Amino acid sequence: MTVRVRGIYTTALTRLLSDAGIDVVQASGPIEDRFEDDFSVERAGAAVATTDDRQGVGVSGDRETVERVVAELRGLGRDTLSWADPLPVRAVYAGEVTETLSSGAVVDCGDGEGFLPYSNSDERVETGDRLRVQVIEGAAPWTDGRAVLDTTVGVRGDLLTLVRGGSTSTTASGPAMLDVISADPRDGWGVSWERASDEAGFDAIAEALEAANERAAAIDEALAGADDPADAAPARQFDGGATTWVWFGRESRFALDERRRDVTTTMAGHHRVKAGSNSASAAVDYVEALCDEPGADGETDFPFAVTARQFGPQAGDTLGLGHGKPDGRLISLGRAAVQQVDADGTVTVEREMRAGGEYDGLGVPKEAGDVAETKLKEGRWWYPTVYRDSDGEKKGTYVNVCTPVEIFPDTARYVDLHVDVLKHADGRVERVDDDELDAAVEAGDVPEELAERARSVAAAVASALS
The missing domain is CATH 2.40.380.10 (FomD-like)
Incomplete structure (x- = not known):
């Protein structure tokens, strides 16, 4: 199993998941330096990303990998809670537009409501329209947001993206890359390369394209037997995988501190403070940059008074x-x-x-x-x-x-x-x-x-x- 991790919990989760036998891939430069290791650059079975409010993470990708990752995260503490998203990222729906707003439309997908920005549709969208959409970004249940939709059906990955009905990138790295790896996108799909592909080996890119082609084939098969959105909406037409939201409570954040402390200097309450705001996060980085090593016992009481005063x-x-x-x-x-x-x-x-x-x-x-x-x-x-x-x-x-x-x-x-x-x-x-x-x-x-x-x-x- 492979996973890509990003956000303020990256170091701790990289240690946690690696210890659990899950391969972390596409690690950033600072993470490679911190772990003194070279991480593989290959397709990730799931992606773990910190939520915008820093209260937890979203885990999205292949169902089996998501379930395994979430199980490890749930073991952090009693106050780690999780919820499966009814509109998982990558799922495809026949949806019905129920409301139009200034920047986009609200779409009833059957499993829940999503938001379709007007920029994500080539055609004008009106209330009552029925159309095929894909979930490209989820929304944590503790926020007021809705899942973001797109009328373009694709297989979006960290190394490459396939677009149903699209054309292959015409940049120098487009057809040339396909020649090098001796592979082609599935018929009826176009491929474009993501930034991470610049650092990936040819074998990793070939494997990523093969996996993307398999998912594209699964989408084609599902949609070939699906009714037209005008007749089917609202309904899910392709499963896509799974998305689960994990909320870290106070005990869990301190458990993450311990994991991070195994790798690098970590002040008491590191994740607790970072979860508060951008300025708090920057202050933690500054404090830890000044410290050559943790205290004698590696832990002190959480400095709430100082944090509140600052x-x-x-x-x-x-x-x-x-x-x-x-x-x-x-x-x-x-x-x-x-x-x-x-x-x-x-x-x-x-x-x-x-x-x-x-x-x-x-x-x-x-x-x-x-x-x-x-x-x-x-x-x-x-x-x-x-x-x-x-x-x-x-x-x-x-x-x-x-x-x-x-x-x-x-x-x-x-x-x-x-x-x-x-x-x-x-x-x-x-x-x-x-x-x-x-x-x-x-x-x-x-x-x-x-x-x-x-x-x-x-x-x-x-x-x-x-």
């Missing part, structure tokens, strides 16, 4: 509350005013509540003037929110049990683990939503080990509040 949040800022759900969704609980930031990693925020409805579980009405005070502590598996009325009297406390909280400069992030503990204004303590946690385990959204941790935390919180 990059935020700070008192007077606002902080978003990113409430992840075990099924991969992200719910924004709005923004709160930061009241205080403590050296131990506790950030106190307040929100003014609007009148209407009741507080979940507490059974008391939301009234104008109510204030919700939330204390978020870096690394803790729970956080409390105290609701008070306009006179400062407590209306109740809601303790959310979740994966370890991470407090980034702009947003606090975690995944809600369903089970919660409530303390009513009369002092009564109640534990709720165990059934929802059990259902999430049965659905495969929460690993049993993670669920056991959630139940243990809920029991401890309930005992402390009683």
